Amino acid sequence: MVKITGIEFRNPTILASGIMGTTGASLVRMTNSGAGAVVTKSIGPEPKIGHPNPSMVKLDCGFLNAMGLPNPSYADFVNEIKIAKEGADVPVIASIFGGNAEEFVRVAEGLADAKPDAFELNVSCPHAEGYGATIGTDSCMVEAITAAVCDAVDVPVWVKLTPNVTDIKSIGKAAENGGAAAVVAINTLRGMAIDINSGYPILGNRFGGLSGSAVKPVAIKCVYDLYEALDIPVIGVGGVSSWEDAVEMIMAGASAVQIGSAVHEGVEVFADIATGIEQFLQNNGYAGVEDITGLAHEVI
Amino acid sequence: MRPINSKITQIVEETPSIRTFRFDTSLDDAQPGQFVMVWVRGVDEVPMGCSFKNGITVQKVGDATSRLFEMKEGDSVGLRGPFGKGFTLPAKDENILIIAGGVGVAPLGPLADEAASVGAKVTTILGARNASELVFEKRFSEAGGITVTTDDGSAGTCGFVTTVLAEMDVSEYDRICVCGPEIMMFNVLKMLEEKGAHDRAEFSLHRYFKCAIGVCGACCMDHEGLRVCKDGPVLNGSLLLDSEFGNYKRSSSSQRVKV
Numbered sequence: 001m002v003k004i005t006g007i008e009f010r011n012p013t014i015l016a017s018g019i020m021g022t023t024g025a026s027l028v029r030m031t032n033s034g035a036g037a038v039v040t041k042s043i044g045p046e047p048k049i050g051h052p053n054p055s056m057v058k059l060d061c062g063f064l065n066a067m068g069l070p071n072p073s074y075a076d077f078v079n080e081i082k083i084a085k086e087g088a089d090v091p092v093i094a095s096i097f098g099g100n101a102e103e104f105v106r107v108a109e110g111l112a113d114a115k116p117d118a119f120e121l122n123v124s125c126p127h128a129e130g131y132g133a134t135i136g137t138d139s140c141m142v143e144a145i146t147a148a149v150c151d152a153v154d155v156p157v158w159v160k161l162t163p164n165v166t167d168i169k170s171i172g173k174a175a176e177n178g179g180a181a182a183v184v185a186i187n188t189l190r191g192m193a194i195d196i197n198s199g200y201p202i203l204g205n206r207f208g209g210l211s212g213s214a215v216k217p218v219a220i221k222c223v224y225d226l227y228e229a230l231d232i233p234v235i236g237v238g239g240v241s242s243w244e245d246a247v248e249m250i251m252a253g254a255s256a257v258q259i260g261s262a263v264h265e266g267v268e269v270f271a272d273i274a275t276g277i278e279q280f281l282q283n284n285g286y287a288g289v290e291d292i293t294g295l296a297h298e299v300i
Numbered sequence: 301m302r303p304i305n306s307k308i309t310q311i312v313e314e315t316p317s318i319r320t321f322r323f324d325t326s327l328d329d330a331q332p333g334q335f336v337m338v339w340v341r342g343v344d345e346v347p348m349g350c351s352f353k354n355g356i357t358v359q360k361v362g363d364a365t366s367r368l369f370e371m372k373e374g375d376s377v378g379l380r381g382p383f384g385k386g387f388t389l390p391a392k393d394e395n396i397l398i399i400a401g402g403v404g405v406a407p408l409g410p411l412a413d414e415a416a417s418v419g420a421k422v423t424t425i426l427g428a429r430n431a432s433e434l435v436f437e438k439r440f441s442e443a444g445g446i447t448v449t450t451d452d453g454s455a456g457t458c459g460f461v462t463t464v465l466a467e468m469d470v471s472e473y474d475r476i477c478v479c480g481p482e483i484m485m486f487n488v489l490k491m492l493e494e495k496g497a498h499d500r501a502e503f504s505l506h507r508y509f510k511c512a513i514g515v516c517g518a519c520c521m522d523h524e525g526l527r528v529c530k531d532g533p534v535l536n537g538s539l540l541l542d543s544e545f546g547n548y549k550r551s552s553s554s555q556r557v558k559v
Contacts, residue, residue: 020517020525022554029525041517041554049552053345054337056511057380058301067510070518072555195378197305200341202378264515 002036002289004233004255005156005181007091007117009036011274012289013246016237016260017042017095017120017160018067020267024083030263031088034271038088039258040081042095042122043111044131045103047073051127052204057193062212062239063261064191066127066205069097074110081114091117093158099130101141101148108149118155121146121180124162124187126209133162133187139174146178156181158235161222163215164190168222169229182233184258185222189215212261213239220252227253227294241265243276250277253294303339303378309354311373314435315428318359318403319369325379326354332411333386333477333504333534337512339378340364347509347529349407349479350382357435359403383512384533387477387502390415390422397473398424398440399461399488401480405435407504407534408479412436412443423447423473425464427480431455462487470497479504482559486546489537498537505533505545508552518554521545 002009014037020026021041030038050070057064071077074096084092094116098104108119123142125132135141142159150157159175161168163186172183188209193202201207219238226234236254240246241262249257262269277289286292306325313319327336330350338356339345344364351357360369368377386407390396396415400408405426415422422444428434431454440446447464448456457464461484470476470492478488478501485503492498507528510518514530521528522544526535540546548556 019515020520020527022517022550023520023522023525025522026517026520026525026527029520047553047555050510052343053510053512054303054339054380055345056513056516057303058513063515065511065516067516070510070553072551072553076555193302195303195305195341197376198341198378202302202339204344261515264513 002256004235005118005158007156009256010090011036012250012256012277013270013274014235014256014258015039015270016258017122019260019263021095024080024087027084027092028087030267030270031090033267034274035090036256036274037091037093038084039093039095039120040077040084041071042069042097042125043071043074043077043107044069044097045073045107047071047076054202054204057202058264059193062210062214064193064203064208064210065188066203066208068205069125069128069131074107078111078114081111081116085115093118093120095120095122097122097125097131101145104145105148105152108153112153116155118158118181119149119153120158120160120184121149122160124160126162126164126188126190127205127207133164136162136171137165139170142171143174143178146175146180150179158182158184160184160187162187163218163222169225172226172230176230176232180232182235183226183230184235184237185226186215186219186238189218211238213241215239216245220248223249223254224252224296228297240273241269243273243280246273246277247280247292250289250292251295253297255289255293301380303380305376306379307376308371308373314357315433318357318435320351320355320357321368322352322355323379327382328353330382331386331389332414333407334382334384335533336379336381337383338364338368339380340367341378343367347512349504351406351409357403357406357409384529385531387411387534388475390418390420390475392419394420394474395472396420396422397470397476398422399465399476399478399480400424401427401461401484402429402433403435404480404504406479408477409436409439411477412440416443425449425461427461427484460484462491465491470495474500476501478502482506482546489540489546492537493541498541501537502534503537503540505535507549518550
């Protein structure tokens with residue numbers, strides 16, 4: 001059992017936003033696969049069809065994606081969260097986005113009826129004009145939006161950060177100052193792939209975000225830095241596909257880990273990683289995840 | 301995987317609205333029922349059932365297929381795949397019933413070829429709107445017995461594939477493999493359920509695909525959260541009873557829309 005921002009999780013693995021989070025039923029399936037909590041896809045104020053395909057490509061080093069925040073709007077998605085809450089025996093966290101504080105608040109209030117256990121603010125999507133990282137690279141906007149949502153809801157607010165900034169600590173600090181209960185680091189790194197036969201960028205949006213094992217060292221460093229700079233918990237995400245990756249992320253400072261692209265290898269990844277972490281803790285005489293959270297800061 | 305640059309080597313006009321495109325890329329490990337993502341550069345990337353190891357059979361329905369229909373032999377597209385799970389492979393002496401409607405013949409053509417080549421007994425019900433819209437009639441005939449149905453009676457039995465199925469004893473078939481418009485497949489499923497044969501039936505489904513590799517969840521079906529792109533596109537009939545199948549699907553913005 002892990003407790004973060006007042007919410008209890010049966011294990012420290014969480015389904016990352018944008019993965020298998022389109023419907024209530026798919027979220028429930030992920031909880032049945034062992035996830036300790038699930039985050040929905042990012043939901044916005046209006047229905048959005050996203051970018052044209054190709055929208056996700058597996059490369060040798062990871063995955064490139066540019067979905068473009070496709071979503072049915074909060075008005076439509078309330079019912080999916082209700083289905084997830086009814087069918088899941090773990091916390092359900094609503095990921096939301098907007099173009100400004102007013103839109104974020106409208107979406108959060110609109111979804112509040114479905115009683116998500118927390119909100120995760122997407123200020124980090126790297127390829128949606130006017131949304132995501134456009135906002136998340138501006139610490140003033142991050143603080144203002146976080147404060148506005150915190151005022152509007154009575155559950156914890158997490159803020160998912162972009163690594164596409166000069167200093168992620170300053171953005172993390174802005175989220176903390178705004179009242180965030182936790183930060184989630186990191187979203188994808190800006191990337192691009194080009195088809196050399198035709199010269200066409202492969203993604204329909206031309207560029208997108210890199211995830212998977214290639215970004216893990218970047219995520220580890222961001223989590224390490226944020227753990228040092230902030231007083232609120234850090235939830236690590238980026239390239240975690242094994243229990244060893246998860247333990248490494250936790251030792252960098254993460255209180256829990258989110259898992260995204262690794263679902264490609266099989267939905268049982270959550271149970272595998274949770275079991276592996278538990279075994280590691282037992283084998284090494286640790287009482288819980290908190291015993292190794294940030295360990296890398298203490299040993300030197 | 302990155303898209304494989306694939307040159308169109310042959311275009312066959314199957315019907316006024318359906319064409320087969322053959323490529324210089326052969327996906328030799330593709331199983332009947334698996335699909336490829338066809339990247340029409342600058343327009344879109346769309347899923348297509350493999351009708352041959354090196355070919356797809358396409359109906360003109362949207363931007364990508366319209367652009368594809370403007371292409372000539374020698375032009376190229378990007379291909380990724382094969383993806384997903386196909387039909388259960390037939391074994392020698394098995395008795396297979398194929399039910400195909402319209403462009404639903406695409407994944408079933410290679411299944412008929414494969415079944416015949418391993419010594420399975422193949423029977424096909426092939427449906428189309430009219431005689432000019434029938435696809436792969438010769439191919440299915442060469443694999444085994446065939447009954448043709450057309451909505452207007454211009455060839456074969458006047459009616460739908462279900463008109464023929466209703467009169468059949470399906471107990472003799474080890475497996476029933478179906479692809480066509482969803483309403484047609486739904487009616488087939490209901491009929492097979494009444495006959496107690498739905499768990500021996502496999503259906504090739506269509507849903508909106510975004511990532512196509514089982515990650516994003518855009519194609520997930522209620523109520524089990526099955527990913528049509530990775531757990532399917534071919535799914536057993538028993539998984540489809542009490543699902544959204546035949547009732548609704550998700551649009552590109554994930555809103556529910558009626559089938």
